Amino acid sequence: MKQILFTTLLLLISVSITAQTVIDMADESITNETKNGTYYVKDINNYMQPYLGTWKYINENEEFRIILTKVEMFHVILPEASIDYYKDGLKIQYQKYENNVLTYDSVIDSHPSGIIQEFGVLDITFTDYERNNEIFSLELTLISTGINEHNKLKFALDKFESSNSYHDEHPNEPYFSVPNNIEMTKM
Amino acid sequence: MLSKQVDGSYKASVVSYNLTDSEKQAIKAGNTPIDIAQKTFVSSMMSRESVGEPCYEAQTITIISPRDISASHTINIQAEVPCPTDDSDDGFWDDDGDTSGGGGANPGTGSDPFGGLLGGGNGIGDGTGNPNQTDPDDPDTTDPDGTQDCLELDAEGNCMDDATAILVPNETKDCEELRKNSENTTFKQRMQVLADAIPGDIEKAFGIYNGTYFNPPVSNPACGPIVDGDENHSGIVNSHPVLKAYAHNHLKNASGTRKHIGTFSPKDITNFNNIFTDSNSDDSPSPLLQHEMAYYLVCDEGNYVMKVKDGTKLLDFTILMGSDGFAKEVKDYYRKNKIKHGKPKKDQNLGFLKFMKEYNIGIDLYEADANFENWKKLELNEDENDINKTDC
Structure with missing residues (x-):
């Protein structure tokens, strides 16, 4: 009986997998890509791989780190928007240190994001938790440090038409709570 | 032209006006030509008597109140569409007039629809927010059948050739x-x-x-x-x-x-x-x-x-x-x-x-x-x- 159940389960999983259409993240969208739970937007070229891990930026006694982790086949399901599909994405966590003491440790993104259409250029969303959880566009560009070696990246947040209610209320404070337009080194 | 019927449906007709440019300008200025009735033609949306005349199909249109989105409602009309082929029988309004839905029409000259359009009650509207337009989904207790604004009622209480709303795409x-x-x-x-x-x-x-x-x-x-x-x-x-x-x-x-x-x-x-x-x-x-x-x-x-x-x-x-x-x-x-x-x-x-x-x-x-x-x-x-x- 157990064997029958196991076989049935395997068959169901197999059917489920074969019914899925894999789409290359580097390609443009197709109709209904985000609908019906049948599509998987995959990082087929594995462009996300060099980004994974911890990156740091040091400015005198202050240190800023980001930790990037990949989530494969994340199920995006937002029923109120009729969105139901799978994707590969990255989650960002960030930390701030002062004199080597951890002063801020962000939560890890609950919803992965990020699109890479050409190697070394990642467009991702950054949540600034010390700015009323406002989200901003972030471009992370790999910098070559040798043959097939990319141990540096440029971290560039974009303000274009993003809301920043915190800054509206505190115009004298920096727009972002983290350093911007910086070069980070892989740890 | 849509005329509200007692049962809540709309009788639909196509109204055309044979006007010169100067007459159009006069109407814009509020002066209706005396002989407007002779220049007004009302034709049924059901009859397609010869090749080349338009075809219609049932469409649902949402009428949105600009003041209150929740007051929006939908009505069914027969909208002009390209005729697929002249000998097809695929549910378009054609010679037979046998497609379900919609209302009939009385070909011929109507009862001064221009008066209804330019006059007070129904005014020149566009079907999206005429304050005098009755919402069929929200019956007005003072006008339960929605025909109070009609200029002229027939024996059954339906609006005659009176514009209840003008629907322009x-x-x-x-x-x-x-x-x-x-x-x-x-x-x-x-x-x-x-x-x-x-x-x-x-x-x-x-x-x-x-x-x-x-x-x-x-x-x-x-x-x-x-x-x-x-x-x-x-x-x-x-x-x-x-x-x-x-x-x-x-x-x-x-x-x-x-x-x-x-x-x-x-x-x-x-x-x-x-x-x-x-x-x-x-x-x-x-x-x-x-x-x-x-x-x-x-x-x-x-x-x-x-x-x-x-x-x-x-x-x-x-x-x-x-x-x-x-x-x-x-x-x-x-x-x-x-x-x-x-x-x-x-x-x-x-x-x-x-x-x-x-x-x-x-x-x-x-x-x-x-x-x-x-x-x-x-x-x-x-x-x-x-x-x-x-x-x-």
Whole structure:
């Protein structure tokens, strides 16, 4: 009986997998890509791989780190928007240190994001938790440090038409709570 | 012409007027020609007596109250469509007149429909917000059958050939409105100011009002002053009951924290919704109609406008943008579809049209020429790899 159940389960999983259409993240969208739970937007070229891990930026006694982790086949399901599909994405966590003491440790993104259409250029969303959880566009560009070696990246947040209610209320404070337009080194 | 029947349905007829240009001008000035009855022709939408006459099919139209989206309702009409083949029998209104739905009609001259159109009660409307129009889904206890406004009732209590509402396709009204604004000298001057500022460092904007509702009335459109924003955000135009449109620019040159795009951003869409819903607010009741609402963009890639196709969907999108996951999905969709600073114009337009469809945001997109005239509607082609442009 157990064997029958196991076989049935395997068959169901197999059917489920074969019914899925894999789409290359580097390609443009197709109709209904985000609908019906049948599509998987995959990082087929594995462009996300060099980004994974911890990156740091040091400015005198202050240190800023980001930790990037990949989530494969994340199920995006937002029923109120009729969105139901799978994707590969990255989650960002960030930390701030002062004199080597951890002063801020962000939560890890609950919803992965990020699109890479050409190697070394990642467009991702950054949540600034010390700015009323406002989200901003972030471009992370790999910098070559040798043959097939990319141990540096440029971290560039974009303000274009993003809301920043915190800054509206505190115009004298920096727009972002983290350093911007910086070069980070892989740890 | 739609005539409300006791059972809640509408009798539909096509009314045409054989008028000279001078007669049209006289009517605009409020002077109806004495012999208008002889120049008015009412024909049934059911009868198609010869090849070459139009075909009709059943369509559901949503009538949106500009004051209260929740009061919107749908009605079924027979809309003119291309005839597939002249010998087909596929449910179009044809010679047989045997397709279900709709109402009959009395070919021939009606009972002064122009009087009904230009007179008080039903007025020249566009079917989207005539305050005297009865909502069939919201029965009025003082007029339970919705025929109180009829000029003339038949023996059964149905409206006779009296216009209950005139339904002009939204696209036609959208185009007329775009043309009206583009014909205004001040509007074009202000748009040119936005265009001239594209290479600069400050986004600019201005508001566009229906000045006929001002006291004393002024022109429509009436354009507000140019308002400066900053390098990433356009200037703020305060909410106003008759603010019908907003025009702004996106800058050309990128810098460290500014990467403008060549089409509308998600923030533009939610801002447009806010202007649209503000005009529906109970706090600031507005006489504006849906087709008057517009959100213009002047940028290096071109001159664009968003028009409201479905206010409810536009509102739904705006509400969903408050969700972290949804907002991230939208940003990823933009990136995946090359809606990004520096990408070719066609890629960005194509990406935005795909986005409009995939996320069903309830807007239409138009593009003008360099003089802010000759608007064309932009739509995806069938294969969704190119853009169809249709003249307004």
